[in-house]
Amino acid sequence: MASAPPILQLKDVKKSFGSLNAVDGVTLDIVEGELFTIVGPSGSGKTTLIRMLVGMDKPTSGDILLRGKRINDVPANQRPTCMVFQSLALFPHMTVGENVEYSAKCKGIPKKQRKEIGTRYLKLAHMPQSYYDKPVKKCSGGERQRVALARALAFEPEILFFDEPLSAIDYRLRKTLEKELKDIQRETGKTFVYITHSLEEAMVMSDRIGVMRDGKLAQIGSPSTIYTKPQDRFVTEFMGEVNTIPVSLADDGRLVSAELSASFTPPDALPGGFTSGVLIVRPEDMSFVNSANSANGAPENQVEGELFNEYLLGSRIQYQVRSAEMTFLIEELRADAVTRALGDKVTLTWRASDSMVFAE
Amino acid sequence: MGNLSPLARRLLSSYIGVILVIMYVPIVTVGLASISKSRFFIFPIRKTSTKWYEQTWSSLQIQDSFITSLSVAACVALISVILAFFGALAYARYDWRGRSLFQQILLIPIFFPQAVLGLALQLWFNSLGINMSWEATVFAQMVWIVPIVTLIIAIQAFGYDAAVEEAAFDLGASRWMIFRTITLPLLGPGVFAGFLFAILLSWGNFPLAYFTSGADVTTPEWLYGKMIGGYTPMVPAVGLITVLLGGIILAVGLKINGMLQREQ
Numbered sequence: 001m002a003s004a005p006p007i008l009q010l011k012d013v014k015k016s017f018g019s020l021n022a023v024d025g026v027t028l029d030i031v032e033g034e035l036f037t038i039v040g041p042s043g044s045g046k047t048t049l050i051r052m053l054v055g056m057d058k059p060t061s062g063d064i065l066l067r068g069k070r071i072n073d074v075p076a077n078q079r080p081t082c083m084v085f086q087s088l089a090l091f092p093h094m095t096v097g098e099n100v101e102y103s104a105k106c107k108g109i110p111k112k113q114r115k116e117i118g119t120r121y122l123k124l125a126h127m128p129q130s131y132y133d134k135p136v137k138k139c140s141g142g143e144r145q146r147v148a149l150a151r152a153l154a155f156e157p158e159i160l161f162f163d164e165p166l167s168a169i170d171y172r173l174r175k176t177l178e179k180e181l182k183d184i185q186r187e188t189g190k191t192f193v194y195i196t197h198s199l200e201e202a203m204v205m206s207d208r209i210g211v212m213r214d215g216k217l218a219q220i221g222s223p224s225t226i227y228t229k230p231q232d233r234f235v236t237e238f239m240g241e242v243n244t245i246p247v248s249l250a251d252d253g254r255l256v257s258a259e260l261s262a263s264f265t266p267p268d269a270l271p272g273g274f275t276s277g278v279l280i281v282r283p284e285d286m287s288f289v290n291s292a293n294s295a296n297g298a299p300e301n302q303v304e305g306e307l308f309n310e311y312l313l314g315s316r317i318q319y320q321v322r323s324a325e326m327t328f329l330i331e332e333l334r335a336d337a338v339t340r341a342l343g344d345k346v347t348l349t350w351r352a353s354d355s356m357v358f359a360e
Numbered sequence: 361m362g363n364l365s366p367l368a369r370r371l372l373s374s375y376i377g378v379i380l381v382i383m384y385v386p387i388v389t390v391g392l393a394s395i396s397k398s399r400f401f402i403f404p405i406r407k408t409s410t411k412w413y414e415q416t417w418s419s420l421q422i423q424d425s426f427i428t429s430l431s432v433a434a435c436v437a438l439i440s441v442i443l444a445f446f447g448a449l450a451y452a453r454y455d456w457r458g459r460s461l462f463q464q465i466l467l468i469p470i471f472f473p474q475a476v477l478g479l480a481l482q483l484w485f486n487s488l489g490i491n492m493s494w495e496a497t498v499f500a501q502m503v504w505i506v507p508i509v510t511l512i513i514a515i516q517a518f519g520y521d522a523a524v525e526e527a528a529f530d531l532g533a534s535r536w537m538i539f540r541t542i543t544l545p546l547l548g549p550g551v552f553a554g555f556l557f558a559i560l561l562s563w564g565n566f567p568l569a570y571f572t573s574g575a576d577v578t579t580p581e582w583l584y585g586k587m588i589g590g591y592t593p594m595v596p597a598v599g600l601i602t603v604l605l606g607g608i609i610l611a612v613g614l615k616i617n618g619m620l621q622r623e624q
Contacts, residue, residue, distance in 0.1 A: 077529045087521050091542060102528065103531040
């Protein structure tokens with residue numbers, strides 16, 4: 001995939017509103033045929049960015065190139081790209097079919113062919129033909145999603161953009177549609193650029209993810225790279241719940257936590273010139289000390305605490321452990337869990353190689 | 361009313377009944393006065409007659425006043441709707457410098473007492489050298505009616521997702537195509553309601569016409585003129601016809617509006 005030429009290039013793209021830099025220098029190549037997700041918290045500038053990519057807004061500076069051609073000033077209706085809006089923006093006074101045919105109508109395609117196009121793309125979006133003449137006002141949430149997708153696909157865009165279209169629907173349907181969307185992307189081979197605040201959504205669907213913060217891309221990489229090798233504390237915490245321990249480097253090379261009055265073995269690679277910062281361990285990388293993992297002597301990292309609460313997460317169980325003024329989260333597979341009582345004294349441990357350290 | 365006791369329900373019904381009677385008896389009285397045979401209204405009516413209606417029908421003065429009033433109403437409604445349509449988009453749909461000032465200024469004519477507004481416009485037309493005529497009345501009434509119609513259409517414009525226009529644009533539609541296929545159909549019911557309001561407000565308007573119509577006489581002006589000198593039961597006859605015509609316009613309009621809404 002890396003050898004394919006980029007279909008869309010962003011070169012130091014900036015957008016400011018007054019003194020606010022909503023998008024603050026984004027450089028990015030999007031490869032033809034990939035599903036690229038831009039993920040970030042609200043206010044990170046991702047919607048502003050996508051509006052520039054589809055042509056609703058113009059960048060303050062920087063360049064946007066589509067297949068090598070600068071398209072900064074090309075308005076949305078003259079770009080071969082299309083977007084599925086957050087609100088879907090279906091035309092409420094039209095039927096399902098009229099919505100899907102709209103772009104063909106704009107191109108001046110005759111009625112009979114328009115219907116063929118509409119039918120083809122409705123089918124691609126898993127909508128039965130019987131919905132063709134149904135008013136969109138009478139469609140359910142999931143049906144509307146499919147109509148919006150079919151309408152955008154029927155435009156036959158070179159790149160299809162999505163501005164968090166799934167954010168407003170219930171969990172189960174969202175999970176189904178996420179997978180369907182990825183399947184449709186594979187089926188059509190189109191380039192999809194997806195925006196979301198949900199990292200979970202990004203993980204499920206993406207070939208590559210760009211994590212956005214304060215108008216900048218903090219990290220770009222495959223979902224597994226982002227997960228296993230997050231670049232900084234922001235990306236790590238954005239990926240999900242983590243345990244964060246403020247530490248400083250002691251002379252003996254160990255990491256000392258003043259709050260826990262304990263010291264820990266650092267992972268192999270410490271950031272250059274590290275003196276103090278945070279030690280981060282994911283809940284699933286933590287475990288309770290028991291006879292199995294202490295068989296060869298006491299584990300290298302230990303925190304003693306009290307079991308405060310437990311949460312059942314389907315196939316896993318998450319525990320909250322309190323130690324000094326800190327709380328820790330530990331996850332175990334339900335199958336591996338032993339019965340514990342709330343209030344029990346427990347000892348936590350983790351492998352140094354599973355921990356991450358960031359300077360602060 | 362589901363959880364009211366039978367007594368309370370009966371009291372409430374009679375209360376509503378009394379209010380309705382008090383409100384509508386005057387109109388019934390007008391109707392009665394118009395069929396009284398004698399020239400002046402004395403209750404109870406001794407003899408009834410349709411002669412005042414016959415005279416009304418054949419009166420050229422009254423025919424003229426109807427034609428004048430209808431012409432004014434038609435012009436006011438047409439021009440108001442066009443101005444108000446774009447005004448409403450500016451009011452509700454687009455963000456532009458000066459929008460909030462526009463929103464405030466727009467309402468000012470509504471707060472003026474109409475007699476004051478009429479006088480002001482008369483003085484203004486005079487100093488501009490514009491002749492007082494029914495055409496001047498069209499302008500005068502528009503000063504008051506355009507803001508109202510703008511608000512009516514703006515309500516509709518607030519009610520729809522602005523992203524639909526962007527979506528159409530993104531799908532390759534030109535500005536004109538967006539206007540024709542998206543904006544206009546979505547604002548249609550509001551535009552029609554505004555049109556209806558404009559006709560009815562103009563049809564019944566007296567003060568603005570009084571100050572600005574010069575030698576032309578609208579129906580409300582004719583009524584006023586006959587009230588202060590030369591009363592005959594033609595006055596209530598014309599009054600009743602005016603009300604009925606207004607009612608018919610409203611009923612037909614609501615019917616059409618209902619059809620427009622259902623189509624969406």
